[in-house]
Amino acid sequence: MAEIKDLAGPQSRRRFLAVGGGSAGLAAFLAACGDDSGTTMTTDSMGSGGAGETAQFGKGDVGILNYALTLEYLETAFYADVVKSGLFKGADLETIRKFGQEEAEHVQALTQAVKQLGGKPAPQPKAEFPLKNAKSVLELAATVENLGAAAYLGQAANIKSPEVLASALAIHSVEGRHAAVLNTLLGESITPDGAFAKPADVKTVLKSVEPFIVG
Amino acid sequence: MSAEAEQQQTRSEVLAKGALAVGSVYGALAVGPYVRRALGASMGGDVGILNFALTLEYLEAKFYEEAKTRAKPSGELKSLVDLIADDEQQHVEALAATVKQLGGKPVMEPKFDFPYSGTTGFLKLAQVFEDTGVSAYNGAAPMIKSKEVLAAAGGIVQVEARHAAAIRLQTGAEPAPDAFDPPLDEKQVLKAVEPFLA
Numbered sequence: 541m542a543e544i545k546d547l548a549g550p551q552s553r554r555r556f557l558a559v560g561g562g563s564a565g566l567a568a569f570l571a572a573c574g575d576d577s578g579t580t581m582t583t584d585s586m587g588s589g590g591a592g593e594t595a596q597f598g599k600g601d602v603g604i605l606n607y608a609l610t611l612e613y614l615e616t617a618f619y620a621d622v623v624k625s626g627l628f629k630g631a632d633l634e635t636i637r638k639f640g641q642e643e644a645e646h647v648q649a650l651t652q653a654v655k656q657l658g659g660k661p662a663p664q665p666k667a668e669f670p671l672k673n674a675k676s677v678l679e680l681a682a683t684v685e686n687l688g689a690a691a692y693l694g695q696a697a698n699i700k701s702p703e704v705l706a707s708a709l710a711i712h713s714v715e716g717r718h719a720a721v722l723n724t725l726l727g728e729s730i731t732p733d734g735a736f737a738k739p740a741d742v743k744t745v746l747k748s749v750e751p752f753i754v755g
Numbered sequence: 756m757s758a759e760a761e762q763q764q765t766r767s768e769v770l771a772k773g774a775l776a777v778g779s780v781y782g783a784l785a786v787g788p789y790v791r792r793a794l795g796a797s798m799g800g801d802v803g804i805l806n807f808a809l810t811l812e813y814l815e816a817k818f819y820e821e822a823k824t825r826a827k828p829s830g831e832l833k834s835l836v837d838l839i840a841d842d843e844q845q846h847v848e849a850l851a852a853t854v855k856q857l858g859g860k861p862v863m864e865p866k867f868d869f870p871y872s873g874t875t876g877f878l879k880l881a882q883v884f885e886d887t888g889v890s891a892y893n894g895a896a897p898m899i900k901s902k903e904v905l906a907a908a909g910g911i912v913q914v915e916a917r918h919a920a921a922i923r924l925q926t927g928a929e930p931a932p933d934a935f936d937p938p939l940d941e942k943q944v945l946k947a948v949e950p951f952l953a
Contacts, residue, residue, distance in 0.1 A: 635930075638931070639931065641934070642933075643934075646934060649934075689913055692909075693906070693909045696896075696905060696909045697902040697903075697905045697906040702897040702898075703897075705896065706894075706896075706897045707935075709892075709896055709897070709909070709938070710935040710936050710937065711935060712909065713889050713892075713915070713936040714916070714934060714936055716912075716914070716916035716917050717916045717917065717919060718920075718931055720916070720917035720920040720930070721921075721924065721931065723917075724920075724921060724924055729838070730835075730838070730917045730918070730920070731838065731914050731917050733914075734842070735842040735843075735845035735846060735849075736845070736849070736907070736911060736914065737909075737910045737911075737914050738910065739906065739909075739910070
């Protein structure tokens with residue numbers, strides 16, 4: 541574990557940055573973890589706060605898992621409401637049902653993981669979603685899934701435990717699959733960020749989901 | 756025992772101990788390969804992992820480039836093949852550049868042979884490659900030492916997952932068949948792609 545901790549330290553990161561700063565190729569590659577600033581790699585690019593970014597949800601990996609759990613709770617509630625809304629039928633309804641089931645499995649897995657790390661799982665937020673018509677619901681679903689995928693990506697490098705990281709990655713790519721399907725249904729690009737998906741930081745993600753949390 | 760071997764053992768123990776936690780997330784079946792891979796640790800650091808990923812991206816890039824004419828895609832599928840071909844080529848270039856940046860030597864592009872015919876045959880193989888790609892990155896990523904390389908690999912694997920879902924929509928398969936994309940270890944991935952090395 542010490543080995544992993546050391547590598548995660550700010551010093552080794554700075555050293556890497558000093559070495560790596562000069563390459564256009566690497567910069568382009570690593571823009572994947574950058575924000576909108578594009579090609580320059582900064583310490584901000586991977587969530588500058590490190591694990592501290594999710595401190596409100598708990599310490600270290602527990603905080604990251606609880607942050608993810610909160611998002612998965614929202615996704616699960618959203619899909620459940622959409623299924624109940626009666627706005628979808630046939631294949632689209634089955635897709636939504638399936639995605640909802642998978643988000644519920646994520647909730648279970650994350651809850652269990654938090655407990656296994658000795659933490660207290662984040663409470664289920666009370667949520668309300670605007671469900672006006674099929675198109676606006678699909679748009680919201682796409683927004684939520686693309687954001688969810690970006691949220692996991694934003695935290696991957698902050699995770700200390702390789703086991704937690706492996707689990708988060710197994711969820712992350714499924715969120716990416718969901719996002720691609722919803723983008724396809726909307727006639728939008730499956731890869732809106734291009735060949736390298738971009739991460740989202742905690743602040744951005746929470747601000748985006750805030751309107752749906754009530755009470 | 757060398758310091759390195761000792762460190763490796765400690766890491767292996769940690770991974771073995773944590774396997775239960777992974778099992779709870781993946782389902783027990785996934786634990787075996789995960790631990791074997793962790794104990795094997797034969798990737799040779801970040802450069803090794805990047806070169807491994809580069810080999811897979813070479814395969815995908817070649818496969819889609821060739822498919823532009825050979826698979827006779829039309830309409831929506833044509834746009835998808837063009838998009839994926841471009842993404843995979845960008846992954847190849849980025850990975851090769853990063854290997855160099857880390858002081859390593861990018862692996863050479865192997866020769867490939869893709870035994871398929873027609874659009875249906877192409878899609879079937881595409882689905883295998885994309886799903887394998889996702890699982891290969893998911894399996895290798897926890898071994899990455901540099902946070903920067905890890906974050907970048909994450910940005911690639913998400914795109915592979917998006918490709919996988921889009922290809923699956925074309926084949927009529929479930930785009931996200933499971934709640935968790937299982938990790939594959941190096942051996943499993945090599946076994947999956949070996950038949951296509953000429």
